[in-house]
Amino acid sequence: MTHILVETAHTLGATLVQYPAGSIVVIPGETPKDCFVIEKGSIRQYDIRDNGTELTLNIYKEGSVLTLPWLFHSSPNLHFFQCISDCVLLRTPRLKLLQEFKKSPELSFETLSRVANGLDGVLNRLSAHSSTGAAQMVITELNIEAARFGRPHPGGTFVRIRVQDLANRTGLARETVSRTLTDLISKGLILRVTGGYLLQIHI
Numbered sequence: 001m002t003h004i005l006v007e008t009a010h011t012l013g014a015t016l017v018q019y020p021a022g023s024i025v026v027i028p029g030e031t032p033k034d035c036f037v038i039e040k041g042s043i044r045q046y047d048i049r050d051n052g053t054e055l056t057l058n059i060y061k062e063g064s065v066l067t068l069p070w071l072f073h074s075s076p077n078l079h080f081f082q083c084i085s086d087c088v089l090l091r092t093p094r095l096k097l098l099q100e101f102k103k104s105p106e107l108s109f110e111t112l113s114r115v116a117n118g119l120d121g122v123l124n125r126l127s128a129h130s131s132t133g134a135a136q137m138v139i140t141e142l143n144i145e146a147a148r149f150g151r152p153h154p155g156g157t158f159v160r161i162r163v164q165d166l167a168n169r170t171g172l173a174r175e176t177v178s179r180t181l182t183d184l185i186s187k188g189l190i191l192r193v194t195g196g197y198l199l200q201i202h203i
Contacts, residue, residue: 003063004110008100010038016089018155025066025081025089031074034091036066041087042149045079046168058122060082061148064114071098121148137170137201138180142190148198153198160196 014037018027026032038060045058045067057079060066069075071094101108121144142159150157150176163181167174181197184190191198 004104004107005037005063005065008104009039009090009092012092012096012100014092016090017091018158019083019087019089021083021085021087023083023087025083025139026077027080028078029076031076032070033094035071035094036063037090037097038066039088039090041083042087043081043087044084044168047079048061049171050167053171054168055171056165058118059148063110065097065111068111068115070094071101091153091169112197117148118192119189134170134172134176134180135184137172138166138177138184139189141166141169142197142199150199153193156191157194158193158198162178 016039017036019041020040025036042062043060043064043066044056045060046056046062047056049055056159060081065071066081066089067077070077084099115200122142128178142161145159145161146157150159151181163174163177166172166177166181170177172180181190181192189199
């Protein structure tokens with residue numbers, strides 16, 4: 001699937017940059033002159049809390065731009081952006097891309113649709129974090145992952161995610177997430193399968 005934002009970046013003469021998995025693309029305090037459009041791979045946006053643990057704030061997938069605040073305001077970055085997988089990014093001149101947004105309703109619509117989906121995930125995450133139960137927080141993250149990256153599978157939706165990833169996204173200790181997953185499996189809400197988990201229903 002070719003995304004309109006990727007096509008636009010190529011049209012604007014973007015520079016192709018490759019990053020291996022685990023690479024940090026941008027750190028707090030930087031104000032990138034250009035925007036990055038993700039042609040391949042996925043990137044997580046995270047913060048480091050006072051106790052030294054990482055808290056994942058958002059996941060950007062192929063066809064996304066890093067990030068809209070940079071694009072519209074050229075504002076200083078406040079978070080870390082790290083490649084989850086090997087990534088191919090298109091470094092695109094900010095002002096040229098901004099002009100394309102002004103001219104192209106199709107480009108603006110696709111981006112707005114992505115923002116709406118992302119906002120829905122953020123609100124669900126905030127709601128889960130306001131609860132006192134680890135299970136609700138883990139379930140919410142599994143549902144968000146399934147909605148954005150899940151694959152159809154006989155009997156449910158396959159989600160490829162690590163315990164540490166869930167810990168980073170929920171702010172819970174890795175051991176707590178592991179115990180919670182075991183409990184959800186014992187209740188039949190999810191299944192442990194090779195490479196990830198199978199969500200049998202929207203939980």
